[in-house]
Amino acid sequence: IYDLGTRFMIDSGWIIPMQEMIDADGYDISQIEPNVAAYYTTEDGTMYSMPFNSSTPLLYYNKDMFDAAGITEIPTSLPEIADVGDALKEKGGAQEVLAISIYGWYFEQFLCKQGLNMVNNGNGREKAATKVEFDENGGGLNILNAWYDLYKGGYAPNVGRSGSDTATTDFTSGKAAMMLGSTASLKQVLEDSGGNFEVGTAYYPAVNEDDKGGVSIGGASLWALNNKDEKKAAATWRFIKFLISPESQAYWNAQTGYFPVVTAAQEEQTFKDNIAKYPQFQTALDQLHDSTPESAGALLSVFPEARQIVETQIENMLNGSVTQEEAVKNMAEEINDTIEEYNLVNG
Known part of the structure; x- marks a missing residue:
């Protein structure tokens, strides 16, 4: 399972x-x-x-582009990705700086990196969750603000949801300098890039430079x-x-x-x-x-539905139909309704 x-x-x-x-x-x-x-x-x-x-998410990067741009320090946070973006485009030859799919797993991992819970009751580990916490603890808004800043700055275009695999293709074809992806994708990425450039791997980026959390599997x-x-x-x-x-x-x-x-x-x-x-x-x-x-991340009975809700709201944010604040509010309300309905039926 x-x-x-x-x-x-x-x-x-x-x-x-x-x-x-x-x-x-x-x-x-x-x-x-x-x-x-x-x-x-x-x-x-x-x-x-x-x-x-088991797998964890990684930051994949094109070592050749980084070398050409004269970048020796690999970004460890989303703001740091923006900091090296212009150099990667102007000197490194990147058309895209970061290919990041709209994927609920990434949102969840960014909460882990902040050391913040997604849901209550000990992240659903003490007992079944009854509501989300990312709207109250600030974690959700931190993620969307940082993500939107990268998008608005021209460093992380909207490449669609994770199922489209556009992010991977953009990276392996040499279009994007970096991408977020699973450990489990490593062999495929190496094969698809065909040795045309050297693939580097780094830790999944934090939302803020001072985040002290880790990753979930x-x-x-x-x-x-x-x-x-x-x-x-x-x-x-x-x-x-x-x-x-x-x-x-x-x-x-x-x-x-x-x-x-x-x-x-x-x-x-x-x-x-x-x-x-x-x-x-x-x-x-x-x-x-x-x-x-x-x-370790959250346990949630309605996780598949929650992930879809998160992805829809991130998509809406990038398309300009909702603000970051509205997206977080919508996520929380819709997921909470889904949790409540599930708990009523299965209580």
């Missing part, structure tokens, strides 16, 4: 919490990357599913359905252990670009060979390790 489905699955009553299987087998949970495990763990310490394919995890059958449960746990074994995770990492969820996978030769071939991938692991469980 993808990450957005986590709270829904916890609430569903269909599953055996992974913690029960972990405890029954005496499995050493410290083998799992702690900042990955944190996403699937609630405040009471219960891990509900097992991470499998995307991807998906493995759930055990409760079939009231002990044999099936035992077989499920055995299969899960195979899928998260160091050998499996090293192979999966090398074939996809998702990073391995167990630390011992980094000792596998398959992993070592892959990182030697694609050193850009080390950035994703470093960023994961430099983050904290506090930046």
Whole structure:
């Protein structure tokens, strides 16, 4: 189940919490990357599913353009991207400075970077959320103001929603100097750019230069359905252990670009060979390790709907039909209505 489905699955009553299987087998949970495990763990310490394919967002950049522009410091925040924008256009040959898709995941990550919650009740980890917090804590407006400044300055044009993949194409074709994208896209980006320029990877940018938060993960995890059958449960746990074994995770990492969820996978030769071939991938692991469980992100039953609402309002903002303040207000009201409706039906 993808990450957005986590709270829904916890609430569903269909599953055996992974913690029960972990405890029954005496499995050493410290083998799992702690900042990955944190996403699937609630405040009471219960891990509900097992991470499998996990990723974080990265800043991809065209090293050749940066060299031509004489830029040696890679931007670490959205304002810093604006600061190097003119040089990248005038000296680096970039037609676009930053290709950023309208994607709810990026909005969520920008909240994590600020160290701010998206929803109440401990970001939906103490118990199911009843309303959003990004409108009250200032996080949402900070994001939209910074995003709009880049757009208005001519540094981050509207390249559409994430499904269009225009941002990736703009970057790999050499049109854009930078793009935001998932770790899992790394191999595809390297293949699509065809060696025409050197691809660099850096940490996901902060909204403000003094933000101290980290990143959350995307991807998906493995759930055990409760079939009231002990044999099936035992077989499920055995299969899960195979899928998260160091050998499996090293192979999966090398074939996809998702990073391995167990630390011992980094000792596998398959992993070592892959990182030697694609050193850009080390950035994703470093960023994961430099983050904290506090930046794990929100759990929300209506996350798919919430993400659509966020994307629509960002699109409306860039199209000039709403201000940043109106966009945040609309997001909050619409998501809160969706949460309330869900909680009424499933309360």
